[in-house]
Amino acid sequence: MIQFFNVSKTYSGDVPALDGVSMQIEKGEFVFITGKSGAGKTTLLRMVFRADLPTKGTVLVNNFNIARLQKESIPYLRRNIGVVFQDFKLLPQKTVFENIAFALEVTGIPKKEIAPRVMRLLQYIRLKDRRDEFPLRLSGGEQQRVAIARAIINNPPIVLADEPTGNLDPEISMDIMQLFQEINQRGTTVVIATHDVDLIKKMRKKVFCLDKGKLIDIISSDEVASS
The missing domain is CATH 3.40.50.300 (P-loop containing nucleotide triphosphate hydrolases)
Known part of the structure; x- marks a missing residue:
């Protein structure tokens, strides 16, 4: 590979x-x-x-x-290829949900498919209740989980x-x-x-x-x- x-x-x-x-x-x-x-x-x-x-x-x-x-x-x-960085590289002006959804939006995924996919992944990484938070309000570990979710959302x-x-x-x-x-x-x-x-x-x-x-x-x- x-x-x-x-x-x-x-x-x-x-x-x-x-x-x-x-x-x-x-x-x-x-x-x-x-x-x-x-x-x-x-x-x-x-x-x-x-x-x-x-x-x-x-x-x-x-x-x-x-x-x-x-x-x-x-x-x-x-x-x-999903890429995860040490410094997370999350978009500070976007919420947790929006950071992950953005990776789908740029690839042209239909809007009606985005929310269900993001919510399933948020549940998988145990951050469903933080979906509306901005990155700087998260711990380092939570920010990294969001970064990983963004990297794998497109499978x-x-x-x-x-x-x-x-x-x-x-x-x-x-x-x-x-x-x-x-x-x-x-x-x-x-x-x-x-x-x-x-x-x-x-x-x-x-x-x-x-x-x-x-x-x-x-x-x-x-x-x-x-x-």
Whole structure:
């Protein structure tokens, strides 16, 4: 589903953000991308939804070469990928309901279908009673759940998350991870970038380890469980 073939990315100067990375993520997997700050985690995720292009190498998403996509095909690619950010990126002037509904509106979903779909998802993430609140009146964990709901409202086959628990305390972080686990159990491929080693050990999923742009290790779920 997601394949990197000898991928490098250089933004400026001689130090690459990614350096010769080759990896494969299968359909329906739940994997972590880990490494210190500056290891290349965010750059790797940005390539999957074509916010960045490789300087060298090839990135395939659902067998599409992202560098060869026609301009009109990029929105189709992105509709098939839900993205969750560390800082939530919710629209502060819109309510919880409106933030999630907006992701349906921009894809042309008929208005009569939007409210029922949003309400079902709000119940699933346990925020139905907060539907009319504005984001800044929510806790960090609640804001992140809204961000996740917005990312999955269109039922994308892939969900990417960049440090989704970076601003949350450990207990709330595990609640968020449990939500990702439930999403994955529905068949969605989940890829999470994080530097939180304790969280990774608790989740026991495959881990791709980056260091200074290089893929230095791939740790299986069994190896994580025994570490």
